[in-house]
Amino acid sequence: MAHPQPLARSLAVVALGCALATDAGAEDPFSVVCNKTNEISAISINELRRLFTGGIKQWDSGAVVRVGIIPSDVAETKYLAALLGVTTTELLSRIQQQVFKGEMRRPAVLRSSADCIAFARSDPGAVCLADARAALPLEARAVAVR
Amino acid sequence: MTLNAYLVRAAWLGLVSLSTERASAQGDRPTPPAPAGTTGVVRAAAARSAPSTAEEPPAAPAGQGAPPSPEATPERGAVAAPAVADAPPEPAPEFGGATFFDSPAGGHSQGASLKLYGDTELQAHHDDRWRANFATSHFELFTSADVGRLSFLSELMFEGQGHEIAVDLDRTQLTYLFANWLRVRAGRMHNAFGYYGDTYNHGNVYELTTSRPASIDEGGLLVPHVIGVAVDGTFDAGDIGSFSYDVQVADGRSLTPPPSTSPYVPDYKLVNVRLRWLEPSGFIIGINALRDAAPSSDLADPPQTHVLELCAGAHLDYLEHSYHVLVEAFAIRHESPRLATTTTYGGFAELGYQLGAFTPYVRPEWIRFPKTGDVLYQAAGSPYAGLRDHLDFRFGLRWQPLVELALKVEGQRLSQDGAHQELATVKAAFGF
Numbered sequence: 237m238a239h240p241q242p243l244a245r246s247l248a249v250v251a252l253g254c255a256l257a258t259d260a261g262a263e264d265p266f267s268v269v270c271n272k273t274n275e276i277s278a279i280s281i282n283e284l285r286r287l288f289t290g291g292i293k294q295w296d297s298g299a300v301v302r303v304g305i306i307p308s309d310v311a312e313t314k315y316l317a318a319l320l321g322v323t324t325t326e327l328l329s330r331i332q333q334q335v336f337k338g339e340m341r342r343p344a345v346l347r348s349s350a351d352c353i354a355f356a357r358s359d360p361g362a363v364c365l366a367d368a369r370a371a372l373p374l375e376a377r378a379v380a381v382r
Numbered sequence: 383m384t385l386n387a388y389l390v391r392a393a394w395l396g397l398v399s400l401s402t403e404r405a406s407a408q409g410d411r412p413t414p415p416a417p418a419g420t421t422g423v424v425r426a427a428a429a430r431s432a433p434s435t436a437e438e439p440p441a442a443p444a445g446q447g448a449p450p451s452p453e454a455t456p457e458r459g460a461v462a463a464p465a466v467a468d469a470p471p472e473p474a475p476e477f478g479g480a481t482f483f484d485s486p487a488g489g490h491s492q493g494a495s496l497k498l499y500g501d502t503e504l505q506a507h508h509d510d511r512w513r514a515n516f517a518t519s520h521f522e523l524f525t526s527a528d529v530g531r532l533s534f535l536s537e538l539m540f541e542g543q544g545h546e547i548a549v550d551l552d553r554t555q556l557t558y559l560f561a562n563w564l565r566v567r568a569g570r571m572h573n574a575f576g577y578y579g580d581t582y583n584h585g586n587v588y589e590l591t592t593s594r595p596a597s598i599d600e601g602g603l604l605v606p607h608v609i610g611v612a613v614d615g616t617f618d619a620g621d622i623g624s625f626s627y628d629v630q631v632a633d634g635r636s637l638t639p640p641p642s643t644s645p646y647v648p649d650y651k652l653v654n655v656r657l658r659w660l661e662p663s664g665f666i667i668g669i670n671a672l673r674d675a676a677p678s679s680d681l682a683d684p685p686q687t688h689v690l691e692l693c694a695g696a697h698l699d700y701l702e703h704s705y706h707v708l709v710e711a712f713a714i715r716h717e718s719p720r721l722a723t724t725t726t727y728g729g730f731a732e733l734g735y736q737l738g739a740f741t742p743y744v745r746p747e748w749i750r751f752p753k754t755g756d757v758l759y760q761a762a763g764s765p766y767a768g769l770r771d772h773l774d775f776r777f778g779l780r781w782q783p784l785v786e787l788a789l790k791v792e793g794q795r796l797s798q799d800g801a802h803q804e805l806a807t808v809k810a811a812f813g814f
Contacts, residue, residue, distance in 0.1 A: 282623075282662045286624075291616065291624070291660070292562060292616075293559055293562055293565070293616075294559065294561055294562050300530065300531055300559060321702065321703055325739070325782065325784070325785050326736070328785045329588065329782070329785045332588075332785065332813065333581075333582075333585070333588040335526065336497075336499075336524060336583065336585050336588065336813070337580070337581060337583060338526075338533075338535050338553075338555065338557065338567075338571075341528050341533060342495060342526060342528070
């Protein structure tokens with residue numbers, strides 16, 4: 237898919253890199269994580285937005301998309317919101333609205349990156365964000381963001 | 383945990399969990415701190431995905447290096463432990479009163495949740511002088527549940543009419559997902575006409591303004607709800623975005639005024655088709671065509687004669703990068719066996735720009751009725767009787783301090799054929 241907002245994404249990554257990293261060369265402190273049975277190799281920002289707002293309901297593997305998110309103002313959620321070009325409040329509000337609309341399933345409520353990894357290893361349709369430093373088990377894998 | 387974070391957590395979990403799967407769910411736990419000491423060290427995705435072995439150190443959970451957190455329980459430790467290919471799946475963790483991932487094979491039930499939506503307002507209106515009254519417009523119980531590809535939702539609404547309360551089963555629908563391009567729904571749902579109608583439903587906390595446009599609200603022009611079946615889906619179109627469709631087949635309006643959806647018109651089914659282009663940068667462009675039949679209210683028509691209703695609509699929407707742009711227009715044609723065919727035109731534009739938690743906005747809405755009067759909308763006693771032009775102009779400010787709360791201050795000028803009325807509304811809308 238085309239990269240719809242390269243400037244916005246670059247700005248988001250730069251801003252969060254400055255805010256969250258302790259060394260100047262920091263990049264992507266968080267990874268998009270999914271189940272190992274999910275064959276997707278990379279994902280665009282637009283696809284990520286649609287995944288997290290109910291626009292994509294099923295993976296190519298056939299698994300039903302199930303979003304996992306930490307519903308508070310933590311770094312993982314801030315990073316995701318910045319990637320999508322919205323504030324944390326706006327992102328959470330949009331997700332809730334889409335659930336209310338019936339367009340997406342209730343997200344799995346996570347509390348940490350470890351939760352995300354556990355979620356991804358156990359649910360074939362899982363997608364969430366986890367600390368990029370965390371080692372992933374066999375049942376989970378990271379997906380590059382284009 | 384701050385109050386804000388606690389409210390967010392409570393809202394997401396639902397105030398009442400009806401799940402029977404995990405009655406012994408644990409209590410809430412504090413939200414962990416942000417990953418401490420995030421160094422930005424990025425490993426290659428392949429390296430992170432590489433099989434780990436028992437000799438490797440345990441996976442580093444969020445907050446590594448920080449003081450021990452509630453996550454550092456044996457259960458949590460087991461989850462973060464290195465995976466071994468032959469090892470059986472470990473028990474999934476429980477937290478926050480519900481288990482959300484307890485089956486490696488998927489297809490598990492997430493149970494049911496109950497959320498509460500509502501709003502309360504103070505509205506002042508000016509005729510010969512200003513008067514003000516309080517109202518509790520809506521209170522809703524929203525239930526949703528899903529298991530595998532099957533999901534259910536229901537919206538039971540208590541609507542304030544003056545100081546009286548009416549109960550309305552606003553939505554109840556069962557949905558089965560076959561694929562991205564095919565989803566089937568059955569039940570009572572909002573009419574998928576335009577963008578606003580089935581996007582905002584009645585959760586005013588998500589709406590920009592204090593109320594829905596008159597043309598698509600209860601008692602308005604377009605049928606707000608349908609009872610029947612619907613299919614919808616999305617097709618990925620690569621670089622140009624995606625295309626989506628909606629088709630609804632439902633019972634039409636009742637023969638008994640006021641017009642409402644009911645099963646009493648078996649010979650006439652409402653058919654609605656919506657097509658949309660979802661452009662990658664966020665623009666949504668859509669068109670609608672709807673066919674329905676409605677009872678004639680004109681005395682010149684024999685009793686219970688149907689009026690054929692044909693609606694066409696188009697909408698353009700953009701809700702990205704702090705912009706809020708909704709533009710919708712429609713034409714409604716009524717064909718009666720013994721009266722002249724008439725066409726009513728209308729539309730609205732809702733424009734806002736988000737500045738932090740604040741969003742100033744305007745919304746003009748316009749309806750032009752036919753010169754000869756509309757056989758359905760302008761019957762004696764209708765609020766539109768005898769009208770040619772209806773103009774509703776609103777401007778206001780929405781403040782969303784929390785995900786669960788929106789406060790709105792709105793001014794409104796309602797003009798009908800030159801006569802006008804000013805209104806001012808302060809509304810608090812919530813969703814927990």
